[in-house]
Amino acid sequence: MYQTFIYVAIFLIYSFIGWIVEVSAFLIQDHKFVNRGFFIGPVVPIYGTGGILITLLLTKYQSDPVTLFCMAVVVCSILEYFTSYVMEKLFKTRWWDYSNKKFNINGRICLTNLLFFGLMGLVMVYLVNPFLIDILNKIDPILLKCVVSILLVLFIIDFFVSFSVTSKIKNVGKVVLKDSTEEINAKVKEILIAKGKLTRRITKAFPNFNIIIKQKKANE
Numbered sequence: 001m002y003q004t005f006i007y008v009a010i011f012l013i014y015s016f017i018g019w020i021v022e023v024s025a026f027l028i029q030d031h032k033f034v035n036r037g038f039f040i041g042p043v044v045p046i047y048g049t050g051g052i053l054i055t056l057l058l059t060k061y062q063s064d065p066v067t068l069f070c071m072a073v074v075v076c077s078i079l080e081y082f083t084s085y086v087m088e089k090l091f092k093t094r095w096w097d098y099s100n101k102k103f104n105i106n107g108r109i110c111l112t113n114l115l116f117f118g119l120m121g122l123v124m125v126y127l128v129n130p131f132l133i134d135i136l137n138k139i140d141p142i143l144l145k146c147v148v149s150i151l152l153v154l155f156i157i158d159f160f161v162s163f164s165v166t167s168k169i170k171n172v173g174k175v176v177l178k179d180s181t182e183e184i185n186a187k188v189k190e191i192l193i194a195k196g197k198l199t200r201r202i203t204k205a206f207p208n209f210n211i212i213i214k215q216k217k218a219n220e
Contacts, residue, residue: 005148006136010055011048012151013132018047038087038095038166041158046083050076054121055129062125072121073114080117084108091166 022036022044037044053075061068085108088094098104103111136144 002141002145005145006133007052007055008152009136009144009148010129010132011045011052012043012148012155013048014051015043015045015048015155017051018044021047039155039158039162040165041154043155043158046079050079050117051124053079054124058121059125059129065122065126068125069118069122073118076117076121077109077114080113081105081108 019037019042023033026032026034026036035042039045054072057075058068058071061071084094084096094107097107098110098113099107101110101112
């Protein structure tokens with residue numbers, strides 16, 4: 001049972017690290033701070049999921065860095081592709097698109113990211129995980145369980161709130177009567193920005209999202 005709390009802590013820590021990576025990348029590229037990610041809080045769960053998958057499935061390959069690298073590429077690319085597909089089906093929106101990058105698969109994953117995943121797999125297994133697990137094991141078990149439980153509850157609350165807010169994109173898209181994708185996206189963003197801070201945050205976190213939905217005809 002205690003080990004479960006360790007794994008949850010690792011998931012939350014990597015989710016936070018992922019948020020830092022996303023925010024930093026956007027800051028370097030666009031020179032402005034944007035709260036990146038699907039969640040309102042400072043977490044990007046896809047990083048946490050990738051972190052825990054690598055921890056659970058790939059640590060056994062630590063004696064073979066080449067195999068570890070390749071397996072990290074496979075696991076994380078499947079995760080990113082699956083996440084993109086599921087979120088598109090749920091919200092009728094393409095949240096990221098690598099179609100303009102070389103060696104991409106349906107715009108959902110690309111070679112650059114795959115190489116990054118492999119490298120991060122090596123860094124995690126050889127450097128970060130041993131350090132994290134050592135620190136977590138030194139924390140008083142009761143304190144660790146309390147802190148992790150509180151953070152997990154906040155995470156779950158954030159998930160439902162964020163899901164509700166993000167669902168508005170699909171709902172708004174259904175009533176926008178435009179002919180082109182560019183017009184649809186522009187109108188949806190305009191409506192979301194007017195709705196309030198939470199929906200406005202989504203347009204900043206994913207400035208290039210594309211609505212994928214069959215629009216209603218004006219005479220329907």
